[in-house]
Amino acid sequence: MTGARVETPKSRKLLFGALTILLLFAAAETAARILYHPQIGANVTFVGHDFGERFPTEFDALRFWKIPANAIFPDLGDAANARGFRGRAADVKKNGVTRILCIGDSSAFGIGVNVDETFCFRLQRWFDAAAPGEFEVANGAVPAYSIYQILQTLRSRAVADDPDIVMIYAGAWNDYTPAIGLDDERATAAMHSPGEVRFKMFDAARGVFTNAAATETKKKEYAEIFMKEARLVEGPRVPLERFVALSTQIDAEAAAQHARPIWIIPPAPADTRSRFSNSNIYADALRKSAAARSSLVVDARAEFEKTPQPDSEMFSDMIHPTARGHARIAEAIAAQCIDRWILKNNKTAPPRMDEPPLMLKLEQSHARIRVGDPPVDADADEITKKHAQWILCSAPFEMAFVNIPIPPGACLLAGVTYQIDRPGAPVRVEIAVSALGKAEKVVYSQELPAGKELPAGKETGWSPGFRIRADLAEFGGKDCTIILRARGASPAVAWRHAQIDAYH
Numbered sequence: 001m002t003g004a005r006v007e008t009p010k011s012r013k014l015l016f017g018a019l020t021i022l023l024l025f026a027a028a029e030t031a032a033r034i035l036y037h038p039q040i041g042a043n044v045t046f047v048g049h050d051f052g053e054r055f056p057t058e059f060d061a062l063r064f065w066k067i068p069a070n071a072i073f074p075d076l077g078d079a080a081n082a083r084g085f086r087g088r089a090a091d092v093k094k095n096g097v098t099r100i101l102c103i104g105d106s107s108a109f110g111i112g113v114n115v116d117e118t119f120c121f122r123l124q125r126w127f128d129a130a131a132p133g134e135f136e137v138a139n140g141a142v143p144a145y146s147i148y149q150i151l152q153t154l155r156s157r158a159v160a161d162d163p164d165i166v167m168i169y170a171g172a173w174n175d176y177t178p179a180i181g182l183d184d185e186r187a188t189a190a191m192h193s194p195g196e197v198r199f200k201m202f203d204a205a206r207g208v209f210t211n212a213a214a215t216e217t218k219k220k221e222y223a224e225i226f227m228k229e230a231r232l233v234e235g236p237r238v239p240l241e242r243f244v245a246l247s248t249q250i251d252a253e254a255a256a257q258h259a260r261p262i263w264i265i266p267p268a269p270a271d272t273r274s275r276f277s278n279s280n281i282y283a284d285a286l287r288k289s290a291a292a293r294s295s296l297v298v299d300a301r302a303e304f305e306k307t308p309q310p311d312s313e314m315f316s317d318m319i320h321p322t323a324r325g326h327a328r329i330a331e332a333i334a335a336q337c338i339d340r341w342i343l344k345n346n347k348t349a350p351p352r353m354d355e356p357p358l359m360l361k362l363e364q365s366h367a368r369i370r371v372g373d374p375p376v377d378a379d380a381d382e383i384t385k386k387h388a389q390w391i392l393c394s395a396p397f398e399m400a401f402v403n404i405p406i407p408p409g410a411c412l413l414a415g416v417t418y419q420i421d422r423p424g425a426p427v428r429v430e431i432a433v434s435a436l437g438k439a440e441k442v443v444y445s446q447e448l449p450a451g452k453e454l455p456a457g458k459e460t461g462w463s464p465g466f467r468i469r470a471d472l473a474e475f476g477g478k479d480c481t482i483i484l485r486a487r488g489a490s491p492a493v494a495w496r497h498a499q500i501d502a503y504h
Contacts (some may be wrong), residue, residue: 051499062152090138090160104169108141112316117323122330148184163259172266175238178222233259267304269311331397371397390495396483408476414498418490427488431470444470
C-alpha cells in the first residue's frame with residue numbers, strides 16, 4: 001500500500017539501543033581517562049601524607065604518589081630534577097663510573113636541610129675529593145615513603161638505570177605509623193585486583209562520592225592516638241614480618257640489577273626511641289635480617305648513640321636529622337667505604353662531622369666581640385643575647401673566632417636575620433678569614449635589603465632568614481681566625497648556626 005509505515009524489527013531496535021549505550025559508555029570512559037587523575041584518598045588514605053604545597057605530589061599506580069618532574073619545594077628553596085627527585089638527575093652512566101643510588105624516606109630526602117647539606121650530597125663531594133670522576137650519587141628518596149614504596153621505586157628504575165650500589169634508608173618512621181583500613185601492600189591489591197577490568201569512569205565516580213570529611217576525621221583521630229599513646233588502631237602501614245620480607249625483596253631486586261645493597265639503620269632521638277617501641281623493634285629486625293643475608297650495613301643509629309652531641313643538635317624534630325646529623329651519617333658511610341667496601345687503600349680521610357657551631361666558642365670565651373665603627377673590644381655577656389645556635393647584637397659589630405682548624409674542601413655555613421620593625425639602614429654582612437701571620441681576606445660580603453623592602457617580615461618584626469655560604473678551600477689545613485661582621489644601623493642582627501662544614 002502506498003505511504004504505508006514500515007515497522008523497524010524489534011531486534012534492530014534493541015541493537016541500536018545497545019550500540020547507543022556502548023557509545024555513551026565509551027565516551028564517558030574516554031572523558032574520564034582524559035580528565036580524571038586519581039589522588040590518594042579514593043582507594044587508600046595515609047596518615048602523614050599531607051604535604052600540601054610544600055612537596056607537590058601526583059598519583060602513581062605503584063608508589064601511590066610521586067614528586068612531579070621539576071616541582072618546586074618552597075620550604076627548601078630548590079626544585080625536583082627532571083626525574084622527579086631531589087638533587088642532580090642521573091643521566092646516561094659514563095664508562096668507568098660507579099653509580100650509587102640512595103632510596104628512602106623524608107630523612108634521606110633531606111626534610112629541613114638544604115640539598116647540599118644532605119648526606120647524599122656530602123658523599124658526592126667526598127667521592128669527588130677521594131676519586132675524582134669515578135663516582136656519582138643519586139638521591140631517590142621521597143617524603144613519607146615506606147619500605148614497600150622504596151621497593152617499587154627500585155623496581156621501576158625511576159631514579160636511575162644501571163646502579164652499581166643501592167643504599168637503602170628505611171624503617172625510620174613511616175613503616176610503623178598507622179594504616180587506615182589497609183596496609184601498603186593490601187592497598188595496592190585493592191587498587192589492582194587480579195583479573196579486574198578497571199574503568200576510570202567508576203574510579204572517578206567513587207572519588208566524587210567518597211566522604212572526604214569522614215576520611216580526614218579518621219586520619220586526624222588515628223594520628224592523635226598514635227602521637228599521644230603510641231598506639232595503632234588498625235595496625236601499621238607495613239607489619240613487621242612484611243617489613244623484613246620486603247627488605248629481602250629489595251636485596252633480590254638490587255642483585256637482579258647487578259647492584260650491591262647497603263642498608264642504613266636510621267638514627268632516632270632518645271625521646272622517639274623511648275616513646276615508640278616500634279622504632280627499636282624495626283631497627284633491630286633490619287639489623288638481624290641484613291646480617292642473616294650477609295648484606296652490608298651502616299648502623300647510623302648506633303653511631304648517633306655514641307655521639308656526645310645532644311639530640312637537639314642532631315635532629316630537627318622527632319626523626320629528621322639536622323645538617324649536623326646528615327654530616328654524621330655521611331661520615332659513617334664514608335668510613336665504611338674506606339674500611340671495607342669501595343675505596344680500599346685510598347688515603348683520602350672520610351669527612352669528619354661538622355665542627356661545633358662557632359657560637360659555642362663565644363659562649364665558652366674562646367672568641368672576642370667588638371662593637372662600633374671603628375670597632376672596640378666589648379664584654380660579650382653585657383651586649384649580646386646568646387644561645388648555642390645564635391648570637392644577637394646591635395649593628396655594627398664583629399665576632400672573631402681564633403685558632404679554628406679548617407679541613408680541606410671546607411666551607412662556612414651561617415644564617416642571618418635582623419630586626420626590621422624600626423627604621424634602619426640596610427645591613428651589610430661580611431665574613432673574613434686570616435691565617436696565622438697573614439692579613440685578613442674577606443671571603444663573603446653582601447648588602448641585605450632594608451626593612452621597607454621586606455613586607456613579609458612585618459608580622460614578626462624580623463627579616464626572613466638569609467643563608468650564607470663562604471668557600472674556605474684556600475685555607476684548608478690551616479688554623480685561622482674567622483670574623484663575622486654586621487655593618488649598618490639595625491637595632492638587632494642575629495647570626496645563626498655559623499659552623500665549619502667539611503666536604504660540604
